Amino acid sequence: MATIKVFSGTSHPHLAQRIVDRLGIDLGKVVTNKFSNLETCVEIGESVRGEDVYIVQSGSGEINDNLMELLIMINACKIASASRVTAVIPCFPYARQDKKDMSRAPISAKLVANMLSVAGADHIITMDLHASQIQGFFDIPVDNLFAEPAVLKWIKENITEWKNSIIVSPDAGGAKRVTSIADRLNVEFALIHKERKKANEVASMVLVGDVKDKIAVLVDDMADTCGTIVHAADRLVEAGATKVYAILTHGIFSGPAISRINNACFEAVVVTNTIPQDGHMRDCRKIQCIDVSMMFAEAVRRTHNGESVSYLFSNVPYL
Numbered sequence: 001m002a003t004i005k006v007f008s009g010t011s012h013p014h015l016a017q018r019i020v021d022r023l024g025i026d027l028g029k030v031v032t033n034k035f036s037n038l039e040t041c042v043e044i045g046e047s048v049r050g051e052d053v054y055i056v057q058s059g060s061g062e063i064n065d066n067l068m069e070l071l072i073m074i075n076a077c078k079i080a081s082a083s084r085v086t087a088v089i090p091c092f093p094y095a096r097q098d099k100k101d102m103s104r105a106p107i108s109a110k111l112v113a114n115m116l117s118v119a120g121a122d123h124i125i126t127m128d129l130h131a132s133q134i135q136g137f138f139d140i141p142v143d144n145l146f147a148e149p150a151v152l153k154w155i156k157e158n159i160t161e162w163k164n165s166i167i168v169s170p171d172a173g174g175a176k177r178v179t180s181i182a183d184r185l186n187v188e189f190a191l192i193h194k195e196r197k198k199a200n201e202v203a204s205m206v207l208v209g210d211v212k213d214k215i216a217v218l219v220d221d222m223a224d225t226c227g228t229i230v231h232a233a234d235r236l237v238e239a240g241a242t243k244v245y246a247i248l249t250h251g252i253f254s255g256p257a258i259s260r261i262n263n264a265c266f267e268a269v270v271v272t273n274t275i276p277q278d279g280h281m282r283d284c285r286k287i288q289c290i291d292v293s294m295m296f297a298e299a300v301r302r303t304h305n306g307e308s309v310s311y312l313f314s315n316v317p318y319l
Helices: 013-023 063-079 108-119 132-137 148-158 172-185 227-238 257-263 278-283 293-304
Strands: 004-008 030-034 040-044 052-056 084-089 123-127 142-145 165-169 188-198 201-208 215-223 243-251 268-272 287-290
Touching: 004 013, 004 293, 013 052, 013 293, 030 063, 040 063, 052 063, 052 293, 063 084, 063 108, 084 293, 108 132, 123 293, 132 142, 142 293, 148 172, 148 243, 148 268, 148 287, 165 172, 172 188, 172 215, 188 227, 201 227, 215 227, 227 243, 227 257, 278 287
Parallel strands: 004 052, 052 084, 084 123, 123 142, 165 188, 165 215, 215 243, 243 268, 268 287
Antiparallel strands: 030 040, 188 201
């Protein structure tokens, strides 16, 4: 893999290191810092002329700073004559602002897509977009990987009575996700219809499905303040579920999220490492982490070699 270079932004260097370890290469040299006026400065520390460049930067932490850093890194590599620049964005920023749901509301996910394209990105690799139509915001190829294969593997290995489980979506928007997992496990599914008063505040919840005497597994693409999944867990216990697990691709856990999880009735809250989770796991013993670095590493390898990545949509690679 002599013509591939992988660089890491500051949002998730641990994931980038795991990706290059699985690829058997070294992480590219880059220095990022801020001037006294807080402008971002990036210095690529090695030649990228004619190289296939991959930049790993997740939409977490200081999201605006990290997004700007990613754009600058893409542009720096592009004007340094890199043959192709791929942005590996495990958690896509602003993905929840994907539609105009009220008057004068922005479609910020489309704006981010435009910014990435203008910066010079030739290809995007991400995971579990909040809305799959975000791929249509780009005029460049987008590979939207799924955490589903890793989730299925975790359920079978860690829930001993998984055959008596029911997969539950905490909102109607995730129905397609949970039906796919339920079908592959050959178990039933349910969903919860929620009504919001305003953002991050749920007014009421209605359970559609029978969870009595079953292990309920809540599956969603992300959890921010965790108000929704905690309410959903309480609703499932009220309806007779024996145990409740939550499996989330992107564990943002902002604001009161950790204290809510600590006080909730979950057996475990399982997240992937698309966002750094070490601090969250120290503060909450219920949080467990699934490593998805092998999926991104294999996507990078297949993209570099011109191979199909569709294998990753239903399989966990052994890389």
